[in-house]
Amino acid sequence: MLKIDGLGKTYKAGDKALSDVSFEIPKGQVLGLIGPSGAGKSTLIRCINRLVQPTTGKVWLNDLNITGLRTGELRRARRQIGMIFQEYALVERLTVMENVLSGRLGYVGFWRSFLRKFPAADIANAYRLLDRVGLMQHADKRADALSGGQRQRVGIARALSQNPELLLVDEPTASLDPKTSRQIMRLIVEICRERGLPAIINIHDVVLAQQFSDRIIGLQAGRVVFDGPPSELSEDALTLIYGAEDWTAMRKGADEDAAAEAEERAEAQKMMGAL
Numbered sequence: 666m667l668k669i670d671g672l673g674k675t676y677k678a679g680d681k682a683l684s685d686v687s688f689e690i691p692k693g694q695v696l697g698l699i700g701p702s703g704a705g706k707s708t709l710i711r712c713i714n715r716l717v718q719p720t721t722g723k724v725w726l727n728d729l730n731i732t733g734l735r736t737g738e739l740r741r742a743r744r745q746i747g748m749i750f751q752e753y754a755l756v757e758r759l760t761v762m763e764n765v766l767s768g769r770l771g772y773v774g775f776w777r778s779f780l781r782k783f784p785a786a787d788i789a790n791a792y793r794l795l796d797r798v799g800l801m802q803h804a805d806k807r808a809d810a811l812s813g814g815q816r817q818r819v820g821i822a823r824a825l826s827q828n829p830e831l832l833l834v835d836e837p838t839a840s841l842d843p844k845t846s847r848q849i850m851r852l853i854v855e856i857c858r859e860r861g862l863p864a865i866i867n868i869h870d871v872v873l874a875q876q877f878s879d880r881i882i883g884l885q886a887g888r889v890v891f892d893g894p895p896s897e898l899s900e901d902a903l904t905l906i907y908g909a910e911d912w913t914a915m916r917k918g919a920d921e922d923a924a925a926e927a928e929e930r931a932e933a934q935k936m937m938g939a940l
């Protein structure tokens with residue numbers, strides 16, 4: 666379980682990025698974090714893993730107060746937080762398997778990791794994870810030989826190899842096409858269910874967030890202005906989060922995407938019928 670209590674962040678430059686943010690995420694819940702550019706989504710995620718130092722408030726992961734940890738303790742605590750990134754953050758010249766094993770670096774001693782000598786149990790687990798994300802046959806390929814969707818699957822397997830207690834996911838689909846985006850979101854959600862993992866997904870795409878999250882939090886100027894199930898994310902709530910002008914523009918984009926998708930589907934059906 667993740668508990669955030671009165672979190673605030675004011676950057677040195679004077680920007681107030683977060684104000685009094687509080688919520689809890691139970692095990693297995695997938696939370697979609699939405700809001701306009703500059704609302705504080707990245708700052709919130711970074712305060713949780715302490716890449717950014719919060720100005721006020723506390724972050725608890727199970728019984729551990731992350732905000733109170735010193736450097737060494739923080740390093741150990743970060744093992745429990747799996748990160749998935751927009752640009753995958755893979756080591757391109759290493760194999761898929763080596764990238765997945767790199768998630769174990771926080772656990773394996775320096776020399777073993779330097780020589781890339783991982784324990785047999787870690788290797789067996791990495792194969793299981795590759796199988797789960799559908800990449801078993803690609804284990805020995807270099808990461809730079811994969812498609813975007815496949816790379817993100819490697820990113821997911823690497824995060825899971827840490828055996829995390831929490832997943833922080835930053836724009837996982839921003840570099841992917843709509844169909845691959847849905848596959849990746851579905852995979853993340855299924856995995857969170859299987860493992861009882863709480864997750865926060867910072868996501869620009871409101872439609873995807875609604876489709877796949879158990880719960881949505883909407884940030885506006887550093888404050889939580891919506892917290893509820895996707896079914897309650899009304900036009901009014903979206904206008905509150907994004908402002909009337911931006912939300913109208915976003916909705917138009919989403920409608921165009923949906924229309925393009927329907928057209929693609931109809932084309933495919935026509936082709937199938939002709940065969």
Ligand SMILES: Nc1ncnc2c1ncn2[C@@H]1O[C@H](COP(=O)(O)OP(=O)(O)OP(=O)(O)O)[C@@H](O)[C@H]1O
Nearest residue numbers: 676678680682700701702703704705706707708709
């Ligand atoms: N390192 C920093 N120093 C000073 N101000 C910052 C820093 N990082 C972010 N900010 C400010 O904090 C506010 C929140 O930014 P943040 O990046 O968290 O928003 P965001 O919702 O993730 O935006 P986006 O969707 O564009 O990534 C903004 O006003 C931003 O200018």
